[in-house]
Amino acid sequence: MGAEKQEASHTLRSIRGSNNLSENEFSKNTIDRLDLESDFLNLTEKNENQFPFDIFPKVLQEIIFEASNKYQFSIDYLGAGILSASSAAIGISHKVKVKEGWNVKSNLFTVIVGRPGDSKSHALNFCFKPIHIRESELFYRYEQEVLNYEDSLESGQKKLKKPFLEKFLISDYTLEALILSHFYNKRGLYIYVDELHGWIKNFNRYNNSGEAEIYLSLWSGTTISTDRASGKNLRIEDPFVGVIGSTQIAVLKEFAKEGRSANGFMDRLLFAYPENQKTIKWNIDKVDENILQNYFTIISNLIDLKNNENGQANIIPIEESAEKHLFNWQNNRPDEYLFDYERSIEVKLQEYVIRFALILQLIHYASDKKTKNEVQLFAVKGAIRLFEYFYHNAIKVRSEITKKNYLESLTELQKIILAELPKNFTTQAGLKIACKKVDGKPRISERQFKTYLNDRKLFKRVSHGNYEKIL
The missing domain is CATH 1.10.10 (Arc Repressor Mutant, subunit A)
Structure with missing residues (x-):
């Protein structure tokens, strides 16, 4: 791969779009090292449900191994975090056309699960760092626009249009504020919450407002609107809202309360739940700047994906062999289940397979220049492996929350x-x-x-x- 050296990866300028990865290009020796890392992990880690990190391009596999080795972050946390960060960066810019009238976007509702001290929040912050930096840049620009706007009001000059803050992530908000922010950020938003337990607890803070049902609609991407007592009414025709955050094993039961286990809400959550978490040991090791820069460049390239000339999402088809593989897989899934929740999990995760495939296709476009004009077979196969990973974890979580003994x-x-x-x-x-x-x-x-x-x-x-x- 070509090389274009940029400034240090923690600066704002460093995440501006670039078609080139850093000078740490992937020679045969680098790829061989990654393969050895993978083999070693498979031989030494007794994990029946390891996150399938090899669905990613080698450049992302390298950042996963680097962060896991240096910071001791869980492979599962890094894999799920990168998948969600990529989804947030893509936003509404692209959808998959499954068939006429059935288009699927890429928003995910992801929960990483672990014990206290498992570095859940640190791992997520690492994965979303490029987006945090881009948001810092947008906030700086917003501050300048506000100053110009206020100056125009004071000077009596022609009034400038009131600026709004462009953003990708939202954390502390009311549901109305979320919709208002999305109204101004048509590309989409990700709810980024350190402890999702608090997010869940706030669902019915306003007299049983039915907030969970609204999130069901946001997951599906159906039109939402608000009628406000003061101010204008808002309507978003094509919402894109994702969720990412962490929770502790001990509070998983809270996710299922107040009907959330029966109304499909639980089944829309993707749980990254490592089998065997090791205790974090402190060290002074740092991630290689070149490797980190490569990751920042990929996320930046995804952020810079444009809508079509009409300002709408680019609708891309599934390539013929990939479509055949996907439909054959879906048509051969089990018809009977011991528990109703297994069926519900199955159906929601089948929808996620299409979302995963879109994300994987665009990740590979942003890193190794595969096409972004169709979803190919490799992306569908990788998406099915993600289905298996998250299905296993969903059943595991259901087992946790239904314990009676x-x-x-x-x-x-x-x-x-x-x-x-x-x-x-x-x-x-x-x-x-x-x-x-x-x-x-x-x-x-x-x-x-x-x-x-x-x-x-x-x-x-x-x-x-x-x-x-x-x-």
């Missing part, structure tokens, strides 16, 4: 320690069992075990220093 809610280590403890034991005997060393380190600390003993659903205090297991 308290024992099932315990962590694996809690279950192991509980099983090893005898029916009756003293504090000292329990400490010896619970805090035994594994690989030279105690499994848990003395303080952690004593906190565990305070769980009255599991243990009964018989007398001072003596306990009985209840379950």
